[in-house]
Amino acid sequence: MSHETNALAQIHRQIMWNRLIAVVEEQAQIMIRTAFSTTVREAGDLSAGIFDLRGRMMAQAVTGTPGHVNSMAESVGHFLNKFPAATMRPGDHYITNDPWLGTGHLHDLTVVTPAFHGRKIVGLLANTAHVIDIGGLGMGPEGRSVYEEGLYIPIVKCFDQSKPNETFFDFIRAGSRLPVELEGDIYSLCACNDAGAKRLVEMMDEFEMTDLDPLAQFIFDSSRRATLAEIARLPGGTYDGEIYSDGYEEPVRLAASMRIAADGIEVDFAGTSGLSSRGINVPPAYCRAYSCFGIKCVVAPEIPNNWASLEPFRMKIPDGCILNAPRPYPVSVRHVIGHLLPDLMMGCLHQAVPQRVTAEGASALWNPPLRGGGSISGQGRGNKPVIADFEIITFNSGGTGARPTRDGLNATAFPSGVRTMPVEATENVAPVVLWRKELKPDSGGAGRSRGGVGQIMEIATKGDLEFAVNASFDRIANAPKGRDGGLNGAVGRVAQKSGAVLRTKGFQVIPDGERLILELPGGAGMGDPAERDPLLVARDVRDGLVSRENARLLYKVALTDTCAVDQAETARMRLPG
Secondary structure (H helix, E strand, O other): OHHHHHHHHHHHHHHHHHHHHHHHHHHHHHHHHHOOOHHHHOOOOEEEEEEOOOOOEEEEOOOOOHHHHHHHHHHHHHHHHHOOHHHOOOOOEEEEOOOOOOOOOOOEEEEEEEEEEOOEEEEEEEEEEEOOOOOOOOOOOOOOOHHHOOOOOOOEEEEEOOEEOHHHHHHHHHOOOOHHHHHHHHHHHHHHHHHHHHHHHHHHHHOOOOOOHHHHHHHHHHHHHHHHHHHHOOOOEEEEEEEEEOOOOOOEEEEEEEEEEOOEEEEEOOOOOEOOOOOOOOOHHHHHHHHHHHHHHHHOOOOOOOHHHHOOEEEEOOOOEOOOOOOOOOOOOOHHHHOOHHHHHHHHHOOOOHHHOOOOOOOOOEOOEEEEOHHHHOOOEOOEOOOOOEEEEOOEOOOOOOOOOOOOOOOOOOOOOOOOOOHHHHHHHOOEEEEEEEEOOOOOOOOOEOOOOOEEEEEEEHHHOOEEEEEEOOOOOOOOOOEOOOOOOOOOEEEEOOOOEOOOEEEEEEOOOOOEEEEOOOOOOEOOHHHOOHHHHHHHHHOOOOOHHHHHHOOOOOEOOOOOEOHHHHHHHOOOO
């Protein structure tokens, strides 16, 4: 009987876990449906989760980015330090965009909301979303301190027992170029937490739960045990790696020494470059977020992401390095560096489990903030028209690195996982035209598995009028590197249509009659290109992903006029020596 009761309890807990995932996913989907910013409703640059009263993340929504999710996992504890759970009331909502207490830069808003079962607080709902404008210089690397980068919101109460804090909203509206969108996004974040709290309480009623502690303990014990079991399967030892970013003033070296032991994995970033005077610096929580993600993708991808499954991964980030930026260093485009961290982690793990990692990819998103109107071009005159005022961010991606047995993904965001924004969505909310958006041939690194290809974009305003781009691009001087004999992916390029090359980082004006050309990097290859199946090479040539010249030169594959494989010539070309 005892065994049957135990078994039944296990089934109940598993059902409750599944319901918890449904609650947080509904929380995220409501945010997407109600958000004003295209960064949220189109790209899905957000996170949502449920926390216990100690600020430990129990579950996260499937929809969301690792940088938001894993930083948010630390953030809730900071909220509790300022507003203890015992002081919270139904209808309260708390907010911050503090890069060191939230998710790494001012454009990310984090909202925490208590959930009450009757009169008793039982848990916390939290979310994060990237908004388009928070004032200041706008999203870009040009700031020399965080105070130049936009409105700085400490942890404050934005709703007090369901009543809006009007003073807070007055400040928010006054400080943004897009006041309606910003205020609407905050209401959206609070509404989705309210919906999550409602569903959580319904679940507790259904299972006759008085608090979340037993379920939280089950989740944490199971997750920690499973994570440590996966770590135990790895060959112990210390593995070193490095990767380079183009940087701003100079190239940036990211170095890591990973020690795998029975009780966890520790990464020491000694040897990493120092701080930048511009906004590519990374707050430590964001470094931990993407480093943990890169490790977890390889070591324990099937284990739910929560406080306990992240706990065995520990980071030592030296003071004074670019991955441990102190306040008030500028951090607006911390993703440029942070998105390289999973590739760095995989470079270490490749020495331990080479069959489980990918080659390097484009990694850092290419999400250019675009701005136009009077602030760029001045007042319009009869002989000089000026585009209507606008501010927009588009999310775009290069190719991912090849996998051991499969090709990389074309024009797909990794590690962020955000969706590429549809052209129509961008053109619908701003006077811009995307004249070209196409895959870039030969940009994927050659290999037994090919790297994902990048893309080419041609962007202008209506009437080809003047506008500005706040560039924050990488992988232009430092190509994604191949593994096991695979070749590097293609580097990126930023230029005007006339051919004039632009800086890869910084605020620049595209004059009347010009267009912005972006060539996004490709992912690197894995394995010897001469070992690639000739039929796959022929398919890539037919699809326009690989040229005939590279099929012959890099893959040693000869094709007929109809793009069929010339078997005899291919065999001759692939002979040793």
